[in-house]
Amino acid sequence: MIEVVNLTKKFKKVNAVDQVNFYIEPGEIVGLLGPNGAGKSTTITMLSTLIPPTEGDVFLNQKSIIKNPVSLRKILGVVPQEIALYGELTARENLKFFGNIHKMPKKKLEERIEIVLEQIGLQNESKKKVKHYSGGMKRRLNIGVALLHEPKYLIMDEPTVGIDPQSRNHILETVKRLNEEFHTAIIYTSHYMEEVEYIAKRIYIMDKGKIIASGTKDEIKSILSSENTILIKLEQPSKEFVHALLQEPMLSNVNVNEKEISFTVAKDVNFLPTLMTLSKNSGVRLKSFQVEEPSLEDVFLHLTGRALRN
Numbered sequence: 001m002i003e004v005v006n007l008t009k010k011f012k013k014v015n016a017v018d019q020v021n022f023y024i025e026p027g028e029i030v031g032l033l034g035p036n037g038a039g040k041s042t043t044i045t046m047l048s049t050l051i052p053p054t055e056g057d058v059f060l061n062q063k064s065i066i067k068n069p070v071s072l073r074k075i076l077g078v079v080p081q082e083i084a085l086y087g088e089l090t091a092r093e094n095l096k097f098f099g100n101i102h103k104m105p106k107k108k109l110e111e112r113i114e115i116v117l118e119q120i121g122l123q124n125e126s127k128k129k130v131k132h133y134s135g136g137m138k139r140r141l142n143i144g145v146a147l148l149h150e151p152k153y154l155i156m157d158e159p160t161v162g163i164d165p166q167s168r169n170h171i172l173e174t175v176k177r178l179n180e181e182f183h184t185a186i187i188y189t190s191h192y193m194e195e196v197e198y199i200a201k202r203i204y205i206m207d208k209g210k211i212i213a214s215g216t217k218d219e220i221k222s223i224l225s226s227e228n229t230i231l232i233k234l235e236q237p238s239k240e241f242v243h244a245l246l247q248e249p250m251l252s253n254v255n256v257n258e259k260e261i262s263f264t265v266a267k268d269v270n271f272l273p274t275l276m277t278l279s280k281n282s283g284v285r286l287k288s289f290q291v292e293e294p295s296l297e298d299v300f301l302h303l304t305g306r307a308l309r310n
């Protein structure tokens, strides 16, 4: 098990990571969800022993990794946010290059390259120069590099940023497969809540350097159990109606997207008559009305007053 205890990083005036605690057990997928600048990358960089914390420590099976970083490095694979590959080399050559850097024995490296190419689905493209790869293929190879030494724990820092939906799905399926077939434990960081919801059993939500919520999806969503999120659709957009909704004290988190409006309201409040009166007064017709299952986005909005994506 890896345990992060009171991990803190200060960069001059910025508290990038502030007293963060979390754990990951062998074989599980944990999501680290937070907007840009939340402190996810800094947390991961400390966890990977690349920069020292200002305070706190990380323990691998109860032993400090600050005192003994090598023990963690052996069993940890890190997929950085930035692509770190050689464009002039093929996928196979890149894997060989990185395997050699890590001084993997020749025969073992050859075996691992075949397995890794299959895991990331690039067997048929392995002889192409990486500079001719799509963004998604490069990201898959970036993951492959981190898998070469068969890590028991894999950290992935926003692995789907800036790629097409098909490559994104491929990466998500690869992550699931690595976990199900090879029992690799994965810390998956993202600012896409759908990905984290889909992939992780347990989730930590991070904002401004701190963990602000943690638990299973259901546990986190139960933070909102006293509220409902309502989605209404209008026949036509209406500024007057939106203005009236924003003034209404029983509604909060009003979010407007032209003819679609969502808001949260306490479960024990019957706000329908008010909604009808407001729409009538603004001369606007409601096309549909629906009570939505809360999302992690709603929880984030509830806790911080801001949207997850900026």
Ligand SMILES: Nc1ncnc2c1ncn2[C@@H]1O[C@H](COP(=O)(O)OP(=O)(O)OP(=O)(O)O)[C@@H](O)[C@H]1O
Binding pocket: 011, 014, 015, 016, 034, 035, 036, 037, 038, 039, 040, 041, 042, 043, 158
């Ligand atoms: N080397 C550094 N020097 C000074 N400030 C830094 C440094 N690295 C990160 N920060 C600051 O620390 C905060 C957290 O950044 P971090 O990159 O960890 O966030 P993140 O959640 O990973 O966001 P992103 O997804 O944009 O990478 C930000 O305010 C960032 O500007």
